[in-house]
Amino acid sequence: MTHSNCPRCGGRLARDNDTGRCTPCQVAERDRLSAPPVVPASFWEHEPIRRALAERHLGRVIRAYRCHPYHGRVALPQTVVAAWLGITQAQLSRVENGSPLVHLDRLTHWAQLLRIPASFLWFGLPDQxxxxxxxxxxxxxxxxxxxxxxxxxxxxxxxxxxxxxxxxxxxxxxxxxxxxxxxxxxxxxxxxxxxxxxxxxxxxxxxxxxxxxxxxxxxxxxxxxxxxxxxxxxxxxxxxxxxxxxxxxxxxxxxxxxxxxxxxxxxxxxxxxxxxxxxxxxxxxxxxxxxxxxxxxxxxDPRVEVRALAHLSLLIREDQPGESLHCADAALRVSAGWATPRLITLLHLRRAHAYAVLGDASGFNREMTKARQALDHGAHEDDEGFVHFVNAQEVNGIEGISYLALGRPERAAQSLRAVTDNPSPNHRRNEVYYTVRLAEAACQQGDVNQAARIALDVLPAVRQISSKRVSQHLAQVRANLAARRDANTTTRQFVDAYDRAVTV
Incomplete structure (x- = not known):
């Protein structure tokens, strides 16, 4: 006995139709193997989906999605949905039957891919x-x-x-x-x-x-x-x-x-x-x-240990560059065999900057080469949230501030300008930070007018991001420019604008 109506469009089904879908809907769904279909708003009111959403378990939501009557009597295969999500069938099986996902980047990406309405979600979506x-x-x-x-x-x-x-x-x-x-x-x-x-x-x-x-x-x-x-x-x-x-x-x-x-x-x-x-x-x-x-x-949990070591290497790289180098070394050892290209890139960047602070240009160049080689392998499905900022802009930025540490401001300006000329829209804070460091490089080169112009342009953004790490670097640029005897109109404009901003 067949259902009398197609669950997708509501049209009547022929008596000999055993697919659960009318012919027009079957034709419309031929492309479903390449991307998730556009579903009606009522799709998300189906009880199994609502229950899975209430449980805050995206894996169960995906399983309920696959088995929804909208797709016909036969559930969407795991292989099809896994291909949409960019994972394997075995990985999707673990997602559906294992513990709830907790990584926000993966939650948001998959929710957007399946077009789950934001009002049903227990987390925020980017740009919303x-x-x-x-x-x-x-x-x-x-x-x-x-x-x-x-x-x-x-x-x-x-x-x-x-x-x-x-x-x-x-x-x-x-x-x-x-x-x-x-x-x-x-x-x-x-x-x-x-x-x-x-x-x-x-x-x-x-x-x-x-x-x-x-x-x-x-x-x-x-x-x-x-x-x-x-x-x-x-x-x-x-x-x-x-x-x-x-x-x-x-x-x-x-x-x-x-x-x-x-x-x-x-x-x-x-x-x-x-x-x-x-x-x-x-x-x-x-x-x-x-x-x-x-x-x-x-x-x-070696993954958490590596994250801690990577952050510790960052924290102490200016004051204890030798220990910073050892922390990055330890992180590379602990992560050997499972580190993704982005993580490897980050750890070599940590080592590169530590070598720069130590004044070892050879070690710095060696680590930068390794970082760029690792980055060339691209993103990986196992990338953790804390390495998503690691991209070509970040590599150029670390190269730039490392050249500042080596006392080569002209080379630093070249690397830092590569960041500001091709900003990463999802990493606004880092873009602002490296722009401030570019002003610092111009100041060290003796190009007072250029330093003041860059600093004046970036001042509003520095105020918006609420990062004392960034604002302190800009304060140092202000102090250096104000002390120059060859100060010009642009320099005075920046110093005056900075002083007004910090008193508001």
Whole structure:
């Protein structure tokens, strides 16, 4: 007995039709092997899909997607959907039947590929605002995953102040308050409110679901960082780390959860360290990275250990270049056999800059060659979120600041200009940072007019990204230009504009 209507278009089916689809719909779907079809809005209201979305398990969402009646009586094969996603059939099987995905880059890419409406998702999509209403911070419910998280951290939760700051433009303080509140709202909407609340209420028992949410917080912090900047999110990450540490010390959990919890805490430690570095609170970063390495070893998680070593190499490269080199060496040893080309590129860049600070031009050139060779192999499906900024622009940028360390500003300017001439739109912070360093290179070359022009052009962007690491470099450019006896009109324009900006 066949269904009387086609589930795709609603047309009546012939009595001898055993495919579950009318002939026009079968013709329309011939191209489905190459890309996901455009589905109607009602598609996402199907109960199995709604249930999988409520469980925040994208693998189960994909399985429900494949088995949807819209596709006919026969489910879409895993091989077809895996090809859409750029993975193998075996990998898709593990995604559908394993633990929930927590890496935000993969979640967003697949959600966009399948055209899942943003209103159904538990995470934000690139170039789209978080769907949560700012009033989530004012709800005051008893649910630990929502409510007044700003009672515990960050600026006051005055909704009128937020509205006023967002509508009138306001001063720098109002804009910063609005940005951090918007970022925190997004984190709360993503299910992290309980981690951002007070540390006094520790759950009696921790399950894998809570640990997975804690892991995904790192990806959400990266996304929020693009909105608010490290200056604003540093305390947020540290607070969440303190809360999760209290859980680890006082709650009960299984051995399986224990290993996952150690990895989650190590990841959060690394993110807290990075935000501390970018907020120029470097002294706070080292303990987080030391903790991350220890927890990664307890959890027997070499991937987290390598991330911590890569960040530690970055942290100490200026003051302790020899130790920075050893950290990058250790990361290469630990990751041997599984490191992706981008990760290998990053670690050789770490070594290259350390050699430059040591004044070893030969070692620097050798490592830069290895970095470029690794990058030529391109992206990999196993790339982790923290290496997605590693691209041709980043290689040129590290080459440029390394030449500054070697005392070759003319060569530094050439590499840094390659970044500013071909910016990476998804890595605005790095573009601004390398533009400031280009102004520094021009200043060291003695080209005062060029340095002042670059600095004047980049000043508004520096104010927007809220990175003290970047703003301190621009402050040094201002000091160097102001001290020049051959200052010209452009130099005075930049110094005056900079002084007005920092007093607002």
């Amino acid at each position: 605002p978080y769907r949560a209403d700012i009033r989530v911070l004012e709800m005051g419910t008893d649910d630990p995953s929502s409510g007044r998280i700003l009672d515990h951290i960050g600026p006051p939760t005055d909704t009128d102040t937020v509205k006023e700051a967002s509508t009138r433009g306001g001063g720098a303080t109002d804009r910063r308050r609005f940005n951090v509140m918007a970022a925190l709202t997004g984190l709360a909407a993503a299910g992290h409110g309980y981690l951002l609340a007070g540390t006094s209420d520790v759950p009696k028992y921790i399950g894998m679901e809570q640990v997975q949410l804690a892991s995904s917080l790192v990806d959400d912090l990266r996304q929020a960082d693009a909105l608010a900047g490290a200056d604003l999110l540093c305390d947020v990450a540290i607070h969440a780390h303190t809360t999760l540490s209290a859980w680890a010390a006082r709650a009960s959990y299984s051995r399986e959860v224990s290993e996952a919890l150690q990895s989650a805490l190590a990841d959060l430690s690394i993110e807290s360290a990075w935000l501390s570095i970018d907020a120029s609170r470097r002294s706070e970063a080292r303990p987080f990275l030391n903790e991350a390495i220890a927890r990664a070893r307890i959890a027997d």
